[in-house]
Amino acid sequence: MSKFAAIRNSKKPALHTRAAVVAAGLGVTAALGAGIANAADSSLMNVASGVAPAVTKQADAQVKAVADAKHAAAKAKQAAAKAKAKKAAAKKAAAKKANGWVKPVDKYTLGSTFGLAGDHWSHNHSGQDFVVPTGTTVKSVHKGTVVKAGPYGGGDGPAYGNAIVVRHDNGTYSQYAHLSAIQVHVGQQVGTGQKIGLSGSTGNSTGPHLHFEIRTGPDYGTGIEPTGFLRAHGESV
Numbered sequence: 001m002s003k004f005a006a007i008r009n010s011k012k013p014a015l016h017t018r019a020a021v022v023a024a025g026l027g028v029t030a031a032l033g034a035g036i037a038n039a040a041d042s043s044l045m046n047v048a049s050g051v052a053p054a055v056t057k058q059a060d061a062q063v064k065a066v067a068d069a070k071h072a073a074a075k076a077k078q079a080a081a082k083a084k085a086k087k088a089a090a091k092k093a094a095a096k097k098a099n100g101w102v103k104p105v106d107k108y109t110l111g112s113t114f115g116l117a118g119d120h121w122s123h124n125h126s127g128q129d130f131v132v133p134t135g136t137t138v139k140s141v142h143k144g145t146v147v148k149a150g151p152y153g154g155g156d157g158p159a160y161g162n163a164i165v166v167r168h169d170n171g172t173y174s175q176y177a178h179l180s181a182i183q184v185h186v187g188q189q190v191g192t193g194q195k196i197g198l199s200g201s202t203g204n205s206t207g208p209h210l211h212f213e214i215r216t217g218p219d220y221g222t223g224i225e226p227t228g229f230l231r232a233h234g235e236s237v
Contacts, residue, residue, distance in 0.1 A: 054083040101142045101233040102193045103159050104176060108132050110237075111209055114225045127175065127213035128224040128237075134180050136199040136207040140190040141230065144168040147218050148175075149182050153203065160211065161203025164196055164220055172229075173218050177211035178202050 111129030146167040153160030160177035164184060167173050180200025190196060201208045214226040227237040 042140045044166060053213055084172045088228065098143060098192055100192060100228055101235045102129075102139060103130075103230065103235055104132050104138055104141050104174075105132050105136055105199065105210055107136075108210075110227075114227070116222070126220065127177075127211050128226045130199075130210040130212060132199050132208065132210060134198070134200045136210070137195050138176050138197045138199055138200045138210055139193050140166050141174050141192070141212075141235075142166075142194050142233075143192045144174075144190060145191060146186055147173070149186050151202075153177060153220070159204035161205065162197070162200065163203075165215075166190060166196075168217065171216075173215040173222075175211075175213035175215060175223075177213075178205045178209060 108130040109132075111131045112125050114125060114128050116125040136163050146164060147167045148154030148156070148163065148165035152158045153163040154165055156163060156165075156175075162174075162179040162182050163175060163177040164179065164182060165173055165175045176197060178200055179197045179202065181198040182196075183198070184190060184196045199208060199210045205211075212226055214224045214229045215222040216224060230237050
């Protein structure tokens, strides 16, 4: 064996040893890498398992918030619609009242009726009596213009006491007599249901009451049955 062959043969075991060491190291590295990878996967799974419920909870909260907002908007829209309808109804009622007819007093007992014969009148009774205490509010039964207001029936005679006559837009007139107080004046515009005086017992009266007439003209002698007239115009008496 030559000197060079001996040297070459002596290096082979060392190379084999180094190769084995490197292979072993690679195996350890691979094993470590696999372990790290497995650990990372496990950590990610744990993180994912914790995040998923939180994301779901947040999504549910957002869905609920949207639903609540829609519900609130719907309620607000409904409330606005109701308020608009209520306002329209009130406006319609006000218009109806302004153009309608009302009773001359609110609480009353019906007394002597229209056309009734008796010693208290020179002719048959010219109106309808509403028995009420002195000082009861007397209202205009319809919008119009005051054409008479004063003592002696406003010109119709002393039997009426303090009296008011109002001309209305349909050509009829209403008269209010035996008043304790007159609170309007000739030429004044009055609205439907407006307070025009207080009931009393002035003139030819047997006790506190309102004598009420519906007339076809401004003066005594033109009266028609007043309760039927009011009923025909939508006001029960």
